[in-house]
Amino acid sequence: MSVFPATAAAKAKERRASAAAPRPGSRNQRAAYWFIAPLGIGFALFYFWPLLQTFYFSFTEFGAFGGHTFIGTDNYARVIQDVTVWQALVNTLIYSVIGLTALPIAIVVASLLNRRGLRGVSVYRALYFVPFVTLPVAVGLVWNWLYNGDFGLLNEILGWFGVDRHYWVSDPSTAVYAIGTVMVWSTTGYYLIIFMAGIKGIPQDYYEAAELDGAGALRRFFTITLPLLSPTLFFASIICMINSLQTFDLIYIMMGEKNPAIGDTQSVVGLFYKWAFIENAQGAAAALAFLLMVVIAALTYLQFRLQKRWVHYA
Amino acid sequence: MPDTQEHMAPIRPRNKKRVTAGSLATHAVLSFGALVMVFPFFWQLLTALKTLAETSRVPPTFLPDDWNWRSFDDVFTGLPFREMLTNSVINTVGRTLGQLVFCSLAAYAFARMQFRGRNVLFALFLSVLMVPSSLLVLPQYDIIQRFGLLNSAPALFLPGMFSAFGTFMLRQFFLTLPKELEEAARIDGAGSFRIFWSIMLPLIRPALAALAVITAMWSWNDLLWPLVVNTDPEKMPISAGLTSLEGQFETNYPVMMAGSLVASLPMLLVYLFLQRHFVQSVALSGSKS
Numbered sequence: 001m002s003v004f005p006a007t008a009a010a011k012a013k014e015r016r017a018s019a020a021a022p023r024p025g026s027r028n029q030r031a032a033y034w035f036i037a038p039l040g041i042g043f044a045l046f047y048f049w050p051l052l053q054t055f056y057f058s059f060t061e062f063g064a065f066g067g068h069t070f071i072g073t074d075n076y077a078r079v080i081q082d083v084t085v086w087q088a089l090v091n092t093l094i095y096s097v098i099g100l101t102a103l104p105i106a107i108v109v110a111s112l113l114n115r116r117g118l119r120g121v122s123v124y125r126a127l128y129f130v131p132f133v134t135l136p137v138a139v140g141l142v143w144n145w146l147y148n149g150d151f152g153l154l155n156e157i158l159g160w161f162g163v164d165r166h167y168w169v170s171d172p173s174t175a176v177y178a179i180g181t182v183m184v185w186s187t188t189g190y191y192l193i194i195f196m197a198g199i200k201g202i203p204q205d206y207y208e209a210a211e212l213d214g215a216g217a218l219r220r221f222f223t224i225t226l227p228l229l230s231p232t233l234f235f236a237s238i239i240c241m242i243n244s245l246q247t248f249d250l251i252y253i254m255m256g257e258k259n260p261a262i263g264d265t266q267s268v269v270g271l272f273y274k275w276a277f278i279e280n281a282q283g284a285a286a287a288l289a290f291l292l293m294v295v296i297a298a299l300t301y302l303q304f305r306l307q308k309r310w311v312h313y314a
Numbered sequence: 315m316p317d318t319q320e321h322m323a324p325i326r327p328r329n330k331k332r333v334t335a336g337s338l339a340t341h342a343v344l345s346f347g348a349l350v351m352v353f354p355f356f357w358q359l360l361t362a363l364k365t366l367a368e369t370s371r372v373p374p375t376f377l378p379d380d381w382n383w384r385s386f387d388d389v390f391t392g393l394p395f396r397e398m399l400t401n402s403v404i405n406t407v408g409r410t411l412g413q414l415v416f417c418s419l420a421a422y423a424f425a426r427m428q429f430r431g432r433n434v435l436f437a438l439f440l441s442v443l444m445v446p447s448s449l450l451v452l453p454q455y456d457i458i459q460r461f462g463l464l465n466s467a468p469a470l471f472l473p474g475m476f477s478a479f480g481t482f483m484l485r486q487f488f489l490t491l492p493k494e495l496e497e498a499a500r501i502d503g504a505g506s507f508r509i510f511w512s513i514m515l516p517l518i519r520p521a522l523a524a525l526a527v528i529t530a531m532w533s534w535n536d537l538l539w540p541l542v543v544n545t546d547p548e549k550m551p552i553s554a555g556l557t558s559l560e561g562q563f564e565t566n567y568p569v570m571m572a573g574s575l576v577a578s579l580p581m582l583l584v585y586l587f588l589q590r591h592f593v594q595s596v597a598l599s600g601s602k603s
Contacts, residue, residue, distance in 0.1 A: 031506040031507070032432075032506075035422055035510070036423050039420040039439070040439075042475060043478075047445065047450060054452060109344065112340050115340055118341075124347075126589060129585075130585070131351055133531060134581070135553055135574070136537060137554075137557060138358075138575070138577055141571070141574045145358075145567050148567075151369060151370050151371070151372060151374060153357060153374055185351070194597065217336075242446075245446075246447070248448070248537070249535075273541075282452055286452060289449040292448070296446060
């Protein structure tokens with residue numbers, strides 16, 4: 001190979017390169033659309049189109065022969081007037097509030113794990129995360145067994161302390177809290193990892209300086225860890241709230257269909273499932289789903305408004 | 315007390331001693347928490363190994379009287395458990411592969427290519443994140459039905475192959491790569507797809523692994539969607555199948571515990587082997603949003 005053809009080839013390459021540079025209508029620009037197309041088609045088919053359809057469904061009644069009849073805002077009227085909807089909404093909000101207690105637990109554990117020179121951090125982290133990885137249905141079944149009024153271990157242990165036998169998941173007054181506790185138990189590990197990542201971002205010098213100034217562990221936690229972790233806490237609380245507002249799996253599995261306390265524990269998504277796929281009230285179910293979306297959007301907006309008061313960005 | 319200590323000369327040995335006492339307390343608290351996290355699974359295993367009669371004894375026995383593995387057989391004979399596990403694997407692999415392919419392609423375009431409408435399209439795609447999944451279940455069911463796919467394997471994983479979260483996460487990673495790599499490859503005559511496939515994609519392998527791991531977990535554990543589209547027990551994944559176990563063996567706790575264990579085991583094993591990626595995926599989803 002002589003030198004001359006090589007430089008010619010290089011020049012040709014250069015020309016081609018500049019031709020392929022991002023410019024409207026260029027080959028590169030068209031290639032971008034090919035990259036996006038598969039996901040775009042999937043989104044259009046399974047997300048955007050269904051969203052429009054649900055909106056349409058919410059104004060229709062689902063007939064016996066599979067047709068949708070337009071009935072205006074009747075479904076929304078039904079949703080608003082239905083007592084079970086309001087109860088489901090209240091239950092869902094209770095789940096969210098209980099669910100949020102996973103955050104302080106996770107923060108405390110994360111800051112304990114942040115202790116300098118502590119051994120076995122990864123072992124602890126692994127063990128705390130196990131419930132989150134486990135199949136939710138399996139989690140529900142185990143806890144139902146632990147909660148069992150007659151043969152459950154929980155009553156047995158509480159019995160040692162003189163607490164009376166209790167039917168935790170079939171008594172309407174405790175069922176929501178029993179399920180909520182399992183929710184907290186299974187999600188703490190997830191937030192633990194998020195907070196551990198957040199704490200890692202706090203410079204160790206701050207702690208050392210505070211220690212030199214004689215600040216105790218508690219003081220360091222409240223003046224350094226907590227404020228500097230607030231952006232992470234903000235993110236986690238939004239995720240936590242959105243997830244608990246959509247809670248379904250645990251309740252469905254722990255309550256079954258014959259539990260006397262079912263109405264007292266039903267979440268909005270649980271009610272949606274019942275209407276849409278058991279009672280064939282698709283229109284009303286669609287309206288209910290929109291109501292849930294509005295509630296989630298409103299609460300998320302509220303959290304964003306409130307963040308200015310307590311979130312500190314470094 | 316800390317004030318006086320600061321002025322004392324022989325601070326080292328005392329300080330050291332205090333640290334060990336403190337870390338002992340820390341270990342005590344953390345171990346108690348860990349016990350609470352893991353104990354239910356031990357109890358699950360112990361229950362699965364007891365006889366039905368023994369589980370209804372008051373007070374409950376801790377260790378089984380005689381270790382009996384029958385419940386594990388009953389799980390496989392009472393339900394099409396093998397099929398359900400297979401369906402779960404198909405569902406998980408389908409969703410995960412789909413997301414890796416579709417999300418990485420789109421994420422690359424959004425991160426590294428210039429084209430008209432890029433920002434609008436990206437905002438539109440991200441809006442999928444805001445919509446609660448239950449809102450879309452009804453029409454998604456209609457679509458699957460219209461395709462004639464109810465009670466089929468693709469019904470399980472089709473909608474889940476497309477993810478806004480995955481696209482967003484991978485895009486963040488593509489954004490961090492140096493521009494020179496692409497330019498050099500382009501000068502060498504490589505086309506867009508080649509640059510993407512053989513240069514950029516290998517560089518974000520940690521992010522791909524993290525996305526794969528978290529998607530796999532979500533797919534394995536998903537309940538509402540499979541419950542809706544695949545009502546035939548032979549076509550259900552294990553997450554939905556276990557609920558029919560609950561209906562069928564209503565008060566047979568040893569069988570239900572055995573079933574739960576077998577159903578959770580694959581994901582737990584994946585977790586044990588790929589712990590690093592699990593942690594990374596959660597930490598990433600936490601800090602990058």
